[in-house]
Structure formats: structure tokens, C-alpha cells
Amino acid sequence: MKLFLDSNIIADWILVKNKVSKKVKDDLLSQRYHYMSHSYKLIEELIASEVATVTSQLAISEVFSVLSDDAINMKLYMKAIPTAVWMWITFRNRERLSEEENLELHEGILRKIDDLFSDTKVDLIEDEFNLEIYSYLVLRLGMKTHDAILLTTAILNEVNYFVTRDDRLIENTRREFRDKFDVKLSKPINALNVVKSEISKSQGSI
Secondary structure (H helix, E strand, O other): OEEEEOHHHHHHHHHHHHHOOOOOOOHHHHHHHHHHHHHHHHHHHHHOOOOEEEEEHHHHHHHHHHHHHHHHHHHHHHOOOOHHHOOOHHHHHHOOOOHHHHHHHHHHHHHHHHHHHHHOOEEEEOOOOOHHHHHHHHHHOOOOHHHHHHHHHHHHOOOOEEEOOOHHHHHHHHHHHHHHHOOEEEOHHHHHHHHHHHHHHHHHOO
């Protein structure tokens, strides 16, 4: 069995990893971290297992963007700015991270990514391109460019599960994608159950 981790799974793991040492009393923030916890538990399970796992350079590059946006969103939330205006350029520019905040974020992400590849069996692979597969994903399944490149890479690396928190991607393309390419689009909680089952089987066969 082989898994491919999408950028949002890795970003969740980093955010929860940073949160572990902090006491979160805000109910909404607690719910938010609970939502991310399946990604965290999945990667922590992978750290202790021999399950083959990969992610790509494009996925890792997206982690920086995801966490930068998250940091700005958190500033907006803590200032009680209505979520309806969070995507307005004027508000986001006003709450841009300071140089010190950017440096702290940058160094923090790099440390966690180093930990990810040193502590787990996760392999960082190069993104691959196949025109026939890519065009099918974009034109027939309606995927966005970013998703299509990641999934093309996953297919060419013969993974069994592409793990993502992107509900839109899963719900819109799961069945047709699985039937054609024999790759399952999976939410982290489902992938976690599969990994635990795989580990249990391997331990039972010893």
C-alpha cells in the first residue's frame, strides 16, 4: 500500500503540532483544531509505521502558501473582523505579517518539514507530467491545474490512496477517478483507518 499526502494534510499536521504546547480555550478554535486532528493523527501513525508514503515538491510548496494564509486569517479572527470580508484585499493587506512574523513562520515551517522527512517514511518525489492523463483530469473531470498535476504525479507513482481534505475534489471526482486510475481519493480519517488496518494485518502475520 502506498499513500500520497496532499498539502492540506501536511499543513494541518504542522498547525496541530504547533498547537500541542498551547492551551486553546476558544470554542471555535478548539473545533478548528479538532477538524484538523485526523490529518495530525494520520501522519503521527505513519511516523510509527512502515507504510509507504509520498508527497511531491508541488504539494510541499503549497504548504507555505496555506500556512501563510492561515496566519493572516488567524490575525483577522483575533481582531474580530467578520469572516465575510476576510478575502477583501484591503483587509488582507492591512493585516499582512510583519517581517518578524514572516521570519518566525518561515523558520517554523522549515523545521516541521525537516522533521516530517527525517522522522517518517515519507519520500519527497518530483512532480511528473503525462499529457494524456493530465488532459483527462482537466477536461473530463474538471480538475484545477494544481490538483491535476498532483494527481497525475500520484497516478504515475502508482499510489493506492491520495489523501486530501478537499471535499470538493473528493465528492466531484471520486468514483470516476477511482474506476479509471485505481486510485482512491480519501479523507484523512478514512486513510487513518486504512493505515491502522494495514498495520494490524502486518503485525498479525508476524
